[in-house]
Amino acid sequence: MVTPGFGNLARVDLRTLWPHEALDFTPWLAQNLTLLGEALGMDLELTMQESPVGPFSLDLLCRDLGRDRPVIIENQVEQTDHDHLGKLITYAAGHDASVAIWIASAFREEHRQALDWLNQRSDVATEFFGVVVEALQIDDSRPACHFRLVAFPNDWRKTKLAQPENAPSSRYLAYQTFYQTVIDDLRETHHFTKARKAQPQSWYSFTSGITGIAYALAFGKGRLRAEVYIDRPVAAWNRWLFDSLEATGAGIEAEFGSSLTWERLDAKRACRIYTSRSATIDSPAADLDDAQVWAIQSLLRLKRVFDQRCRELISTHAEALVPTPGHSPLP
Numbered sequence: 001m002v003t004p005g006f007g008n009l010a011r012v013d014l015r016t017l018w019p020h021e022a023l024d025f026t027p028w029l030a031q032n033l034t035l036l037g038e039a040l041g042m043d044l045e046l047t048m049q050e051s052p053v054g055p056f057s058l059d060l061l062c063r064d065l066g067r068d069r070p071v072i073i074e075n076q077v078e079q080t081d082h083d084h085l086g087k088l089i090t091y092a093a094g095h096d097a098s099v100a101i102w103i104a105s106a107f108r109e110e111h112r113q114a115l116d117w118l119n120q121r122s123d124v125a126t127e128f129f130g131v132v133v134e135a136l137q138i139d140d141s142r143p144a145c146h147f148r149l150v151a152f153p154n155d156w157r158k159t160k161l162a163q164p165e166n167a168p169s170s171r172y173l174a175y176q177t178f179y180q181t182v183i184d185d186l187r188e189t190h191h192f193t194k195a196r197k198a199q200p201q202s203w204y205s206f207t208s209g210i211t212g213i214a215y216a217l218a219f220g221k222g223r224l225r226a227e228v229y230i231d232r233p234v235a236a237w238n239r240w241l242f243d244s245l246e247a248t249g250a251g252i253e254a255e256f257g258s259s260l261t262w263e264r265l266d267a268k269r270a271c272r273i274y275t276s277r278s279a280t281i282d283s284p285a286a287d288l289d290d291a292q293v294w295a296i297q298s299l300l301r302l303k304r305v306f307d308q309r310c311r312e313l314i315s316t317h318a319e320a321l322v323p324t325p326g327h328s329p330l331p
Helices: 021-031 033-040 082-094 109-121 155-161 170-188 235-246 249-256 285-316
Strands: 009-012 044-053 056-064 069-075 099-104 127-138 144-151 203-210 213-220 223-230 261-263 271-278
Touching (some): 021 033, 033 144, 203 285, 223 235, 249 285
Parallel strands (some): 069 099
Antiparallel strands (some): 044 056
């Protein structure tokens, strides 16, 4: 029997990769949120880097697209300390965040316990995560970044603590069941998302990897929509991208394989482009099975058709990136 030859796994000093926390690690993390999202089971989208809270600055303000909730991230390229624990709580309060994530190279036991305590004492909608960031290398290979959870909410306990009057109805639990199948297939078969947990709601959004552009599914008015949702903080930017795409709508629809509905939504900030089919969550099980297959295939087609077009428009028309006050234009 031949014994396989194994390499030596070693940790790389993070300071050799990111010498300066604010200038090196935070910008890198802002561009690589999918790696963090994979560890957390979330689709994270960057909202703002160095977001002000009074005289202080939060490292990263994000959104969990699947639940449309604000997420704050405070990071250290060193061991945790009391100062950053205080900042985490301050920034969470300042942004009314549903999720607070503390990233560090190592966690003191008392800080891990503090996050556990916060999870035990907070309501169902509030979650605290402690994440160790490490760089691993096998022999002389390139280093790989690895995020490891050391503190996280206990979903079972949070559910037990929920007030009966706030428990989701059977209808919303049916939505959760429907989307769980869709999410699992998109993640495991198609690598479309990092999301792991569906929610009791009639819609679900997925990151495109492009700030302000999401792919989504939504039930409404007897139909199920699969859509491209354009929503940056500046309505003019959203209108510009929508109009630029619609100008080549015939070619887009030909590549997509069917007609699309184009909604500029001038009375709102966002715009959307979608395809739909007849379906309600009360449809027979066999019809819902068909709707799940349709939803998965529609999202994959939308991503195939729109991803590259959006990236090219954004990269070649930098003058259209109208900044929001306090925001830097995001790629």
